[in-house]
Amino acid sequence: MTRSVLYMSMSLDGYIAGPNDGPGNPGGDGFMRLHEWFGFASGAGPAAETVDASGVGRQFLDEIRQTGAVLSGRNTAEQVDHWGGDHHDGVPIFVPSHRPPGTSVGKYPLVTYVTEGIGSAMAQAKAVAGSQNVLVHGAYTAHTALAAGVLDEIQVHLVPVLFGGGRRLFELLPARIELEVVRVVDTPEATHVRYRVVS
């Protein structure tokens, strides 16, 4: 069964972006600290080509690349210009947004803006993903997906650092949500915990 999965690197105090997050500074100050665990080459981003093949970084990148669709928040998508139109392996990218897409989107056939809300966007993403999972991107989108009951799993990479400020993954939710621990991968660089959303 296809599941929607959020992958997120988070500091122990809950931040997934540093201060001064915005266009030109995606992820904010110190953002790369949260992604060092990937083991990518210094100065490079966490792309598969630059990750140490022996580490858990490779394992998680492989997992991410096996997803059959991407559902991304608009801010996240726009900050990286929709990954140049292809997040990985030509899978479709869905962006829930009530505003019309920017002009650059017309040249990206894999990118679909969905105006009917997160539920519709997730249903479309799951339909095209087939037996593969849907990769969920973006804190706000994760939050709305959780609140709408359409987020199935959360893969947290808990990084041993206190950021002290920035943007948190979890802000106020309408109700308490129970999780189930599916898997823990324990490394010095991060504690990788995968949760299933129960209710």
Added chain:
Amino acid sequence: MTRSVLYMSMSLDGYIAGPNDGPGNPGGDGFMRLHEWFGFASGAGPAAETVDASGVGRQFLDEIRQTGAVLSGRNTAEQVDHWGGDHHDGVPIFVPSHRPPGTSVGKYPLVTYVTEGIGSAMAQAKAVAGSQNVLVHGAYTAHTALAAGVLDEIQVHLVPVLFGGGRRLFELLPARIELEVVRVVDTPEATHVRYRVVS
């Protein structure tokens, strides 16, 4: 070497207390959800006597009971009337506060209010703890101890639940603080991660 250690049960979204925290409702609504992992008998608090001897709850309670002094925030201490004057095994209890203690404190010889700040309170607690550790209690106190550089370790019991609201363990810090993963204990009820404060 004696170390100061914070033990804290925290939801994945960073809450250590539910909404409506206050006298008469210590820990706020749903507080006990964060402490179910102790495995104590239904309705009882996490006291050693009520914990299943086979579980990690017993392991952590034993660890906590081996501390040689307690440093507690005033709110935490007052909400439970200073544990009736004895937190465990007659070890001294230090409460940093700029205001004079309440009238009940006079009858508790183990309780010392310290007006010279968190650094002085921690130095006194470490001095009496000898070769044992100092147990740190309270979110605000943990925060000021971190900011003052006198918190050595953080034992987080990460509970698989999103609280959605309440009181967070970590609020804004003056700077980024690096941690080191010392130990991970992986159970279905909680992911127990112990950190050393590096800088």
